[in-house]
Amino acid sequence: MKLSDLKVGESALVTKVEGKGAIHRRLLSMGILPGTVIRMVRISPLGDPIAYEIRGVFISLRRDEAKYIEVEKIVPLNLVPPGERVRVILVDGGPGFMRNLSEMGITPGKMVEILRGCCPMSVRTELGVFQVGMGIASRVFVR
Amino acid sequence: MLIALAGNPNTGKSTIFNALTGAHQHIGNWPGVTVEKKEGHVEFEGESIKIVDLPGTYSLTSYSLEELIARNFIIEEMPDVVIDVVDATNLERNLYLFTELLELTGKIVIALNMFDEARRKYKINVKRMREILGLPVIPTVAIKGHGIKELLQESLHGNFAPKGMEYPDDVERRIQKLLKVLEKYKVKNPRWHAIKLIENDGEVIKKIQSIGARDAIHLAEHLRHEIEDIYGDDIETLFASFRYSFAHGLFHEVAEPINVGGVTLTDMIDHVVAHKIFGIPIFLVIMYLAFNFVFEVAAPFQDAIDLIFNGKDIAGGGHINGLIDISYNWMASFMPNWLASFINHGMLRGLGAVLTFTPIIMLLFLILSVLEDSGYLARVAFLMDRLMRKIGLEGRGIISIMLGFGCNVPAIMSTRALRNERERKLSIALNPLIPCGARIQVFAFITSIFFVSHKAVVLWSLLLLSMVVVALVGFVYSRTIFKGRAEPFVMELPPYRLPTIKGLGVHMWEKSEGFLRKAGTIIIGAAGIIWLFAALPWGVEYGSQASYIGQIANFLAPLGHAFGLTPEALISLFFGFFAKEVVIDTFTVLFGTKSAMLASMTALQAYSFLVFLLFYTPCVATLATVYQETRSWKFVLFVVLEGFLLAIFFSFLVYQVGTLLGVGG
Ligand SMILES: Nc1nc2c(ncn2[C@@H]2O[C@H](COP(=O)(O)OP(=O)(O)OP(=O)(O)O)[C@@H](O)[C@H]2O)c(=O)[nH]1
Numbered sequence: 001m002k003l004s005d006l007k008v009g010e011s012a013l014v015t016k017v018e019g020k021g022a023i024h025r026r027l028l029s030m031g032i033l034p035g036t037v038i039r040m041v042r043i044s045p046l047g048d049p050i051a052y053e054i055r056g057v058f059i060s061l062r063r064d065e066a067k068y069i070e071v072e073k074i075v076p077l078n079l080v081p082p083g084e085r086v087r088v089i090l091v092d093g094g095p096g097f098m099r100n101l102s103e104m105g106i107t108p109g110k111m112v113e114i115l116r117g118c119c120p121m122s123v124r125t126e127l128g129v130f131q132v133g134m135g136i137a138s139r140v141f142v143r
Numbered sequence: 144m145l146i147a148l149a150g151n152p153n154t155g156k157s158t159i160f161n162a163l164t165g166a167h168q169h170i171g172n173w174p175g176v177t178v179e180k181k182e183g184h185v186e187f188e189g190e191s192i193k194i195v196d197l198p199g200t201y202s203l204t205s206y207s208l209e210e211l212i213a214r215n216f217i218i219e220e221m222p223d224v225v226i227d228v229v230d231a232t233n234l235e236r237n238l239y240l241f242t243e244l245l246e247l248t249g250k251i252v253i254a255l256n257m258f259d260e261a262r263r264k265y266k267i268n269v270k271r272m273r274e275i276l277g278l279p280v281i282p283t284v285a286i287k288g289h290g291i292k293e294l295l296q297e298s299l300h301g302n303f304a305p306k307g308m309e310y311p312d313d314v315e316r317r318i319q320k321l322l323k324v325l326e327k328y329k330v331k332n333p334r335w336h337a338i339k340l341i342e343n344d345g346e347v348i349k350k351i352q353s354i355g356a357r358d359a360i361h362l363a364e365h366l367r368h369e370i371e372d373i374y375g376d377d378i379e380t381l382f383a384s385f386r387y388s389f390a391h392g393l394f395h396e397v398a399e400p401i402n403v404g405g406v407t408l409t410d411m412i413d414h415v416v417a418h419k420i421f422g423i424p425i426f427l428v429i430m431y432l433a434f435n436f437v438f439e440v441a442a443p444f445q446d447a448i449d450l451i452f453n454g455k456d457i458a459g460g461g462h463i464n465g466l467i468d469i470s471y472n473w474m475a476s477f478m479p480n481w482l483a484s485f486i487n488h489g490m491l492r493g494l495g496a497v498l499t500f501t502p503i504i505m506l507l508f509l510i511l512s513v514l515e516d517s518g519y520l521a522r523v524a525f526l527m528d529r530l531m532r533k534i535g536l537e538g539r540g541i542i543s544i545m546l547g548f549g550c551n552v553p554a555i556m557s558t559r560a561l562r563n564e565r566e567r568k569l570s571i572a573l574n575p576l577i578p579c580g581a582r583i584q585v586f587a588f589i590t591s592i593f594f595v596s597h598k599a600v601v602l603w604s605l606l607l608l609s610m611v612v613v614a615l616v617g618f619v620y621s622r623t624i625f626k627g628r629a630e631p632f633v634m635e636l637p638p639y640r641l642p643t644i645k646g647l648g649v650h651m652w653e654k655s656e657g658f659l660r661k662a663g664t665i666i667i668g669a670a671g672i673i674w675l676f677a678a679l680p681w682g683v684e685y686g687s688q689a690s691y692i693g694q695i696a697n698f699l700a701p702l703g704h705a706f707g708l709t710p711e712a713l714i715s716l717f718f719g720f721f722a723k724e725v726v727i728d729t730f731t732v733l734f735g736t737k738s739a740m741l742a743s744m745t746a747l748q749a750y751s752f753l754v755f756l757l758f759y760t761p762c763v764a765t766l767a768t769v770y771q772e773t774r775s776w777k778f779v780l781f782v783v784l785e786g787f788l789l790a791i792f793f794s795f796l797v798y799q800v801g802t803l804l805g806v807g808g
Contacts, residue, residue, distance in 0.1 A: 022206040025202070025204045026201070026633045028380060028383035029383065030236070030635075031235065031387055033380065042414075042419075042668040044422075045417075045418070046526070046527075049528050051525065055233075058635070058636035059635055059636065060524070060525050060529070060634045061520075061633055062632050094394075099717065126588075132304035143216070
């Protein structure tokens with residue numbers, strides 16, 4: 001799907017940045033790259049442009065420009081309802097953060113089952129049952 | 144010594160520049176373009192240092208004017224040191240530009256600006272950052288002046304042992320291969336050229352072609368395809384990814400987030416001011432309040448300036464002398480009358496007319512600075528972009544249009560916020576068509592005499608006419624003479640900040656002073672010329688039918704007839720060229736009483752006159768500003784012609800159609 005198809009509050013993972021010339025380069029230099037997580041924040045009252053959160057920064061893109069960005073929808077772990085089993089797509093953080101999570105069995109590609117939503121959240125992974133803080137869960141993206 | 148300041152937009156670069164150079168700065172344009180260039184000087188430890196502020200950019204590609212200016216400056220002028228101003232609250236994105244700078248020069252000092260705000264978000268390990276990069280890294284808080292001295296110290300004595308950014312081996316190997324070929328041709332900075340050739344950078348390819356290095360170009364093309372095949376994406380995406388993964392890695396190595404979580408203040412404010420329904424009404428209310436503030440606060444200052452220059456008539460008869468009278472009497476005592484009159488009634492009065500407007504100009508700059516520094520301007524662009532795009536501008540274009548209702552001078556200067564040359568020129572060309580405060584004053588004066596019972600309708604019809612014309616002209620221009628490729632509108636919405644008093648003061652002063660000093664000379668000169676027309680041949684009554692301007696008006700009278708313009712109206716329009724509100728004085732002087740004015744024109748003629756006044760040439764101060772911003776007399780001429788053509792067209796239309804229908808006769 002295209003980035004412009006996201007609804008308010010939804011997140012997505014960039015898979016490809018299309019376009020040519022200036023716009024292609026500008027999107028890339030703002031840090032919109034394959035593998036980047038983007039959240040749709042709000043739409044302008046006139047329906048265009050749209051504000052997105054990218055790498056901790058709010059950026060406004062016109063619909064025509066957002067169309068160049070291919071994404072796949074993902075969900076932060078903290079928004080997954082209890083009882084569901086989901087696949088981890090991306091862990092958003094530094095090496096230390098990723099190491100801590102991998103010790104709980106939360107790494108890209110692995111399945112996670114939500115046992116309890118809040119609070120704290122508890123999940124079952126290949127390595128056992130763990131409790132995860134909401135701040136951490138919001139940086140784990142699944143599908 | 145030469146230091147260049149580079150960095151992303153909105154990182155505090157200007158604030159650092161001001162802190163470094165103090166009052167010793169010069170604002171101009173980069174050669175041939177309307178992009179602002181700031182230069183300054185500082186004496187530090189006996190060393191005379193020149194500082195150049197490069198345009199704020201996100202990268203150094205060849206796709207935008209600003210980016211080309213920045214990188215060409217570094218390549219060609221070879222500054223001794225580049226200070227990379229980094230927004231420490233947004234390290235990852237800012238470090239991307241750093242990776243590009245690092246390929247151009249090894250002499251970089253990193254200023255971690257906004258360190259005060261960043262400290263609340265992360266724990267930043269500055270020492271570690273220094274070790275990893277092998278370059279000086281200085282935390283700064285530009286608004287408080289912290290770290291500024293250290294920047295100069297490190298620029299002079301710092302240790303520069305950059306550990307460049309590494310590309311993956313299979314890419315690095317190919318860069319080296321190309322590097323060998325390029326070294327044959329003795330290009331400066333071969334590594335950068337090699338990388339840019341592989342990246343398919345249009346400007347660099349042209350340059351390398353011009354030195355005849357065909358083999359390098361072919362090899363680069365071949366290597367590019369190889370890399371694209373290995374990694375399965377296009378070359379631009381790949382190189383951006385390499386750089387970002389370096390920035391990402393560095394960021395996580397040196398910054399540890401302090402988990403605050405939750406909704407930020409900026410998010411909360413945006414929830415209200417960028418709201419689906421309330422966003423636009425809130426914007427209109429803010430602008431309305433801002434304008435009220437400007438005019439309320441300016442009024443007493445304007446009166447005071449008027450009093451100082453022109454003195455005042457006392458109710459019971461008699462006159463308190465103003466500066467002009469006093470100076471005239473004094474000069475007349477030792478020089479010929481005509482010269483004293485030329486200096487005082489010509490140039491000094493012209494200066495007075497313009498100065499009367501400076502309080503409004505300064506306050507409008509203040510409003511503009513508040514909008515910019517607080518971060519609200521970006522939201523305005525977000526709200527209005529869709530609407531403005533119809534007339535070929537991006538969202539920020541609305542600001543110059545709104546300011547235009549106050550005064551066209553700050554409005555035209557505010558177009559600097561537009562990052563695209565084409566859009567800047569378009570909005571400069573449109574701005575004079577917006578009735579400024581002075582013209583609205585004249586409208587109010589004339590309508591209060593000729594349209595007593597329909598004042599509001601007449602006023603609104605004129606405002607409406609100007610909006611329709613601006614929209615139509617914008618629509619046509621953006622598809623004809625100001626056509627160009629649409630620039631990307633990828634815009635950052637920065638966090639809200641409370642503007643500092645000092646920052647606002649500096650911004651306001653910088654802009655007002657620039658206007659007064661540069662436009663001032665043109666204005667005084669023009670005022671002198673106007674005086675010559677009105678006072679010669681020597682001996683006639685100033686501005687009367689016998690003066691040159693009176694003769695010209697009489698000569699043009701048959702022509703003016705087609706528009707319903709009387710010779711008096713033509714004379715007043717001529718004086719309006721000074722400053723539009725002078726039209727009121729001229730009417731008062733020429734007619735004396737209201738009934739005399741009423742007798743001189745029909746209501747239809749008066750309306751046609753107002754329509755003419757709405758569009759015909761902008762005042763001297765506005766033209767001087769147009770010149771200052773575009774550096775092109777051709778453009779100034781264009782603006783004058785555009786105004787006259789519209790004025791002639793619409794007032795002819797109004798008068799002829801009105802006469803046919805027999806209205807207002
Ligand atoms: N808290 C904080 N604010 C800062 C600091 N430095 C600058 N600012 C604010 O950041 C805003 C942007 O600063 P500018 O100096 O205009 O930024 P710039 O990089 O020149 O921006 P452009 O003109 O868009 O290129 C202003 O509101 C400043 O007051 C700092 O060290 N700390």
